[in-house]
Each structure stands twice: as C-alpha cells, then as structure tokens.
Amino acid sequence: MSETWVYGLIAVGLLVCAGLVVFILRQRATIKAAQEEQAAKLHALEAKAQEQRDYLIESIHVIANAMIHDERMTLTEGTIRISVLLDNLSPQLKQEPDFSVINEVFERTRHIPYLKKWKELDKQERWRYTQEMKQIEAEHKDALLKAAGLLASYPFEKHFH
Template sequence: MNEFPAWVLLLALFIILILTITAGVYLWKLKKLRLQQHNEIERQHEATQAQRGRVNTSIQVIAKAVGSEDITLTEASIRISMLLDSLDVDPAVNTEFSAFYQLREATSHIPFLEAWQKLDKQEKRRLTKERVAAEARHQEAVLKAAKEIIGRNF
C-alpha cells in the first residue's frame, strides 16, 4: 500500500483552505451586492410612491378648482386625464372618469401655449367659441366627475 507523502496531504489541505476562503469572499461579495440591490429597489419604490403621491395631490388640487374661475373645464380635463394616464391606472378608472377624456378629445384640435399665441385674434375667437361650446356640452359630466374624483387616491 502506497502512502502519500505528508507534503502532498499538506498541499491538498492548503488548496482546500484557499478554495474555501475564495468561496467565502465571493459569497460575502454576493450578499453585499444583493443587499445593495434590495436597498436600490426600496429607494426606487419609495421614489415611485412619492411621485404617485405628488400626482394624486395634483389631481385633487385640479379637481377642487373645477367649476371655479381658476381653471377652464378643458384645461382641467386635459390635466386630470394626462395625470391619470401617467399613473397607468386601471382601465375601469379611465371609464369611470371618461368625462375628462371626452372633453380632452373634443378640444384636442385647439392649439395651446406658443401655438395659441401665434394665432390671429379672429382664429382665437373662433376656437374659444368652439371650446366654450364643447365645455357646455360636457359641463355636467365633468363637474360630476370632478366631485367624484375628490378624495380618491390612485
């Protein structure tokens, strides 16, 4: 029976020790990386929730202003519908508050901001008349939707 020399056994033990230490270092690095990933996911989740909170607050502010002279029904409908879209709400919510989307669609051809400023007075009057008529057609539904959306969180 051939016996291994002692140095071979020592070398084998040394290699096993080195491999065990290496595996331990990699496991420690992996645990640290997973912890960093978990913390980053938590930070992203918190940031997303904070953004949703700000959007929900904006929806509430706009909805409470509907019916006042602070904002037109068209502007409120555009803003609320776009904010709801940014939250990627359930399609049932879009259906429930379809009045905002309907008025937005009815007035979507009317330019705003810089494009509005570039229009001549006659064109502005004509488009304002169209907007007011569309608001009159949708007024009851938009006012009702604005009242119903107050206090809701999406």
C-alpha cells in the same frame, strides 16, 4: 509511495481546501454586498415611484377642486390636465363610466393648441377655439363637474399604497 509523499499530498490538499474556503467566503461577501446594493436601489426606486404617485394624486385633487370652485380654471383646461395626469397614474380609470367624460372631452379638444402655440395664434383663431371649447364645455358641464367632484375626493391611496 512513501509516507512523506502522502503527508505532502495531504498538506497540498489542505492548502487547496483552505484556499477554496477563502475564495468561497470572499465570493459570498461580494454577492451579499451586491444583493444589499440592489435592494437599496430597489427601495429608492419604490420610494421615488411612491413620491411620483403622491404628486399625481395631489395634482388631480387640486385641479378637480379648481374645476369646481375656481372660475379661472376652465373645464376644458382642467379636463386636459386631469386626463394627462390620469394617463400617468391610472389610465384605466378614464374608462370607468363616471370618468369617461374626461376622455371624451380630451379627445374632442386635443387638436386645440396650448401654451406657447396658443400664444402664437391670432385673435380670430383664439376666438374660434374658445367658442369651440365653450360649446364642448356646455354639452358636458354637468358630467364634468360630477367627475371633478368624484376625483376631488377619490381614494387613490387605497389603490396604490
């Protein structure tokens, strides 16, 4: 084999190596950009999840305080609202002894229509459901007020931050 061929093959090999280095560097930059984009999306999702948790926590605190201090918030309405919020924030909390009454009252009142369906009821049906709610509230008033008091100042932040 002549020297020219050897130098030619070396030159071709060097060009191939240089091309591969350029390709590798471009791929590395593409992967790095994709990783940075993925990290930014993850950070945005985490921030949104934290914002949602903060909203749920604040809502629970406000409703619990209203159950205790605001006559316009019935214990049944507060219980239903808190139950739904806890389902989204920390469902296992409803199983703890101090808060199990929330789940119990919710289950006993879940068949009662609300919002638009409540407004569609005739007066007799509303009265019947109102009496049922008053009876359930009377049975569980002390436990509901205790649970609301605990939830009004519950340190959710320690569990989720």
